[in-house]
Amino acid sequence: MNSNIEPILASELDALVCASPFAGMERSRLATLLSGCSIVFQRQGSRIFDPGIALRERSFWIIRQGRVARSGGSAGAASPQLGVAGIFPVESILDGGDAGYAYVAEEDCYLWRVEGTAVDAWLSEQPFLRWLAEALQAQLQAIQHSMVELVHSRQLADQALALPARSIGATQVTCVLPGQTLQEVASVMSEQGIGSVLVGTHEAVEGIVTATDLVRRGIALRLPDSTPVSEVMTSNPVEVDDSISVFGAAIEMAQGKYRHLLLKNSEGSVVGVVSERDLFRAQQQGVSHVFRPIDEAASVDDLVELAATAREFGQRVFSQGMDVSQFLRLTSSINDRIAKRLLELLTAHRPPPAPFCWLAFGSEGREEQGFVTDQDNGLVFVPPAGADVAVVREAFLALARDMNDALDRCGFERCKGNIMASNPDLCLTLAEWKARFSSWVRATTPTAILNSTIFFDFRPIYGEMQFAEEMRDHLLDEVKGNSIFIHLLAINALEVAPPVGRLSRFATVNGKIDVKTQGTRLFVDIARIYALACGVKAVNTEQRLALVGQRIKRSVSAIRGDIAAFHHVQTLRLQRQLASLSDGESANSLDPYALDELQQRILRESFRQADSLQERLKLDYKR
Known part of the structure; x- marks a missing residue:
């Protein structure tokens, strides 16, 4: 045992064996593993690990004393903190790949550093592997959640989302045969420093296997090293055209809950792989x-x-x-x-x-x-x-x-x-x-x-x-319970009717409609009234329409119609506002007959949806 480490083990093993994953390890084995580590000191504020390091060496750290914060991930997310017995970076232990996160000492820290062949010694311990599999699964779920949030959030604005997905994914794709063993595939990944391989050929892909798959579906289940990789692979991974944009790939992945997309060229050969993490980073850095x-x-x-x-x-x-x-x-x-x-x-x-x-x-x-x-x-x-x-x-x-x-x-x-x-x-x-x-x-x-x-x-x-x-x-x-107040709000809201013409498509004034007063306000007012009446705290009109629609037992199709109609009118209003910046005309004055035939029909139906909401408001409150 390393003489510099032996004196401190006795006083610290008791604390470690109470924490996961050390609780399931024999005390003597844990002492042996720690003896193969080095102890490092990091001052408060020092950057212990960042994505660049992951590309150069395969290592992980165990916190002996102090606290470490992880930075990176979705914008505005709280920085997770790790205390004594915390292990990081979980996301890079298997392949040493780019984790996408940085770890910074929140206070003066002493750490055990595990590197090189010592990493493999830790990976041979079943309790450690089970913990790692669970930790990776938790991170995967967090990334999937972030993906959905990002796809439907403001970060979709960035121009980077219009770039081809191949510009952010892996373009060096390694293939293995279905009959190759888990041990052989793990060796290929380790030698090439990659986190996934395709099973089959570039022209005929049967599946995909990641380092996480090897741990969760193989080692954690104690499958023999001789098990064919085909037994742990994800079969028939989704293939998309390699010209797909980052935005298109994000939508595809979020809707199908896929972890990877294969990029296929016009000749039918897979030329790249895009992962959830690739898209997550692209969008996280987007705006x-x-x-x-x-x-x-x-x-x-x-x-x-x-x-x-x-x-x-x-x-x-x-x-x-x-x-x-x-x-x-x-x-x-x-x-x-x-x-x-x-x-x-x-x-x-x-x-x-x-x-x-x-x-x-x-x-x-x-x-x-x-x-x-x-x-x-x-x-x-x-x-x-x-x-x-x-x-x-x-x-x-x-x-x-x-x-x-x-x-x-x-x-x-x-x-x-x-x-x-x-x-x-x-x-x-x-x-x-x-x-x-x-x-x-x-x-x-x-x-x-x-x-x-x-x-x-x-x-x-x-x-x-x-x-x-x-x-x-x-x-x-x-x-609450003030029906007079809600009644008075309803009277005000019903003062303006949707501009649907009796003999023509639209009721205009000098050929125009006010797309604010006669458009978006129709939905905003009604959503506000029902939100106040139902005790709904949401303020955003779309959210209010969704929530109050359920409270007043409006059908699912009607709620979707309300939101779609509001979106369409709001879109036209924004288009008119944008045009007004250059033409100098009223920002809310819209000529509906200047729209194409389809847009006119959709606008009319949107106003009819607003009319449906007003009819419901009359029924409920204007007595």
């Missing part, structure tokens, strides 16, 4: 060139330039045909980041006098901002006990004025109706906001309620997020 500079901006001036760049990016991806739901989430994420960074910069120079939360109202609150938008925001704060509320409010109003000025410079025009946090009526304590909501809900005329509806679509952007949740809970409690 980083837009997000990261915003998150790291050093000044308001920097953010002014970055906001302009982000708008150009949004216009480009929408013009390229991005789905409207994904586009709106992308836009919302960018706008939120700009607002958060502005507030971080401003509060650094003007520290807030009390806990607060910056609020977004209206389309920003619903995450439905388009190309032409203004500011709709407010501020909620909780003053310190005994403090002069007027003094605290004045300090927040100064911050709000700076923020509204900065947002205006970043391209978010001031609200003509003064729905901004710099308005003293919208810079309120939590108690004042609750009282304000109560007064609106208890109003007795449609007119009194009309101007307050924008405030019912709100969400927190920065600060003490729980303040907004308390406001929402209070609002829903006030609305």
Whole structure:
């Protein structure tokens, strides 16, 4: 035994054997394995492992003392932390491949480092193999979940998704014969430093085997090394044309829950393999060139330039045909980041006098901002006990004025109706906001309620997020059982009818329809009313339509129709907004007869879907 390690083993084996995977290992064997390790010290903040290292050497670490954080993965995800007895990087133990994650010392750490042939010694232990198989399965499930999230999220905006999938996948494809043994295939993978092989030939693939398959389906089940690889392979892997885009491959993989796609050329030969991890990385890095500079901006001036760049990016991806739901989430994420960074910069120079939360109202609150938008925001704060509320409010109003000025410079025009946090009526304590909501809900005329509806679509952007949740809970409690309030909201919503003509397809004014007031608002208003009535906390219109549709027992096909109709009208509105930036005409004034025949038919059916929703609203509330 290594004399430098022997003295410390006795005092640490007791702790290790209580943790997985060491609990299933004999104490003497564990001591022997540890004696083959080296002990390394890492200072707080030092990078222990990154993807580049994985390409050079096959190693893993066991934490003896301290904590290590993993970075990488989906944007905004929390960084997992490992403590004593933690093992990393799990994803590279088998083949030493590019893990895609970095590991950083959260504090001063002592680690056991396992490398070279010592890795194989650990892999010969069944408890370690079983733990590794379970850990890899858990990571696989996490990646699959992230894939689905990414495919249906704002990261689909990046131009990289239009690149051919072969540009991100493996193009050196190794084939083995179905009769080759697990031992032989494992040797091939180890020698070539690869994580998967095809079974068969490039022209006739029978299956695919990964290092994970060898562990989970072979070693963990204690199959003999002489077992044919065909018994653990995934048969008939999906083949796609090698011209498929990254975006197309992501959709294919997410919908079919595939782990790999084979890229086949026009001659019928497999020329590449794309894995979930390849797509995950491509999408994770997708909009980083837009997000990261915003998150790291050093000044308001920097953010002014970055906001302009982000708008150009949004216009480009929408013009390229991005789905409207994904586009709106992308836009919302960018706008939120700009607002958060502005507030971080401003509060650094003007520290807030009390806990607060910056609020977004209206389309920003619903995450439905388009190309032409203004500011709709407010501020909620909780003053310190005994403090002069007027003094605290004045300090927040100064911050709000700076923020509204900065947002205006970043391209978010001031609200003509003064729905901004710099308005003293919208810079309120939590108690004042609750009282304000109560007064609106208890109003007795449609007119009194009309101007307050924008405030019912709100969400927190920065600060003490729980303040907004308390406001929402209070609002829903006030609305509960208040049929008069819902009735008055319904009266206002039904003032505008879908513009379906009696003798023609559309009811226009001077040949145009207002695609906001007579279009998206039809769905937004009804979704809001039912959300408040049913106690649904969601603010986004699409989410509200889905949730309240279930609550009011609307059929599945009707709910899908409601959402599809809203998406179509919203798409036309965004197209009109984008065109208005160059033609200078009204951003919401649409000539429906300028659309092609199919688009006209779809628009008319979308308005008929809105009419169906209004009929239901009349039945439920306008008595």
